[in-house]
Amino acid sequence: MDLNNIQTIDDLYEYIGHGIYEALPEEWHEAWTSVSIFSSGNRIQSRSGFKLNQETHYFNVNKIDGLLRDDRDIHEAFYLLLKFMRKDENDIPWNKARFWMNEDGDFSIDFKFDEDFAWYNSIEADSDEFKKLNSKEMDQIESWEGLPEDAPRSWR
Numbered sequence: 750m751d752l753n754n755i756q757t758i759d760d761l762y763e764y765i766g767h768g769i770y771e772a773l774p775e776e777w778h779e780a781w782t783s784v785s786i787f788s789s790g791n792r793i794q795s796r797s798g799f800k801l802n803q804e805t806h807y808f809n810v811n812k813i814d815g816l817l818r819d820d821r822d823i824h825e826a827f828y829l830l831l832k833f834m835r836k837d838e839n840d841i842p843w844n845k846a847r848f849w850m851n852e853d854g855d856f857s858i859d860f861k862f863d864e865d866f867a868w869y870n871s872i873e874a875d876s877d878e879f880k881k882l883n884s885k886e887m888d889q890i891e892s893w894e895g896l897p898e899d900a901p902r903s904w905r
Contacts, residue, residue, distance in 0.1 A: 752764060752825060752826060752829070755826075755829060758830065758833050758834070761826055761829060761830045761833065762848075762856070762858060764826050765782075765823055765826050765827065765830070765848050765858075766848065766850055766856050768810065768818075768822075768823045768826065769782055769797065769810055769823065769848065769850065770850070771813050772797070772808060772809065772810045772811070772812060772813055773799055773808065774799075774801075774808075776801055777799040777800070777801050777852060778799070778800050778801055778802075778851065778852055779799065779800050779849065779850065779851045779852070780797070780798065780799035780800075780849070780850055780851075781797065781798055781799075781847055781848060781849040781850070782795055782796070782797040782810050782823065782847070782848050783795065783796050783797075783845065783846070783847040783848075783892070783893035784824070784827045784845065784846050784847075785844065785845050785863075785866060785891050785892075785893075786827065786828060786831060786843075786844050786845070786846075787870055788841070788844070788867070788870035788871065793824040793827060793828060794891055795810060795823070795824060795827075796892070796893075797809065797810040810822075810823050811823060811824070827846060830846070831843065831846075834860075841862065841867075842860070842862065843860035843861055843862050844861075844862055844863055844866050844867060844870070845860070845861050845862075845863050845866060845893055845895075846858060846859065846860050846861075847859045847893050863890075863895045865890050865895055865896050865902065866890055866891065866895065868904050869882075869887075869890045869891075878903075878904065881903065886900075
């Protein structure tokens with residue numbers, strides 16, 4: 750399926766699932782890709798992993814057999830999914846998504862709007878607020894899980 754021919758959200762789910770499947774090794778039990786979409790829409794961060802024999806392994810969803818894809822990547826598909834789900838151009842229904850699938854072909858996709866991540870997107874990299882963040886906080890904010898509930902938030 751070509752990303753240019755996508756007409757429905759179900760087409761996008763199929764495209765994303767197929768893209769993840771193509772990037773996986775021959776043996777795996779369950780796999781996932783989590784994405785964080787930065788507010789500008791021109792940067793998407795992802796992390797992909799799979800489980801095999803109770804061990805977690807990570808992989809690049811945009812590579813097949815170690816080579817970058819020739820076609821449009823999964824990041825573009827997630828951004829298109831966001832555009833499909835918007836009520837209008839200013840609507841941001843979610844800023845993080847996670848696509849999960851198992852070896853039987855069952856899949857689910859979860860979405861969330863992470864307030865901390867939205868705040869993180871709103872500050873300039875040269876601002877005092879940004880400079881106060883340490884790398885662990887940044888990693889947590891950018892992850893699917895986000896900051897723990899009990900973490901201090903100087904911006905609230």
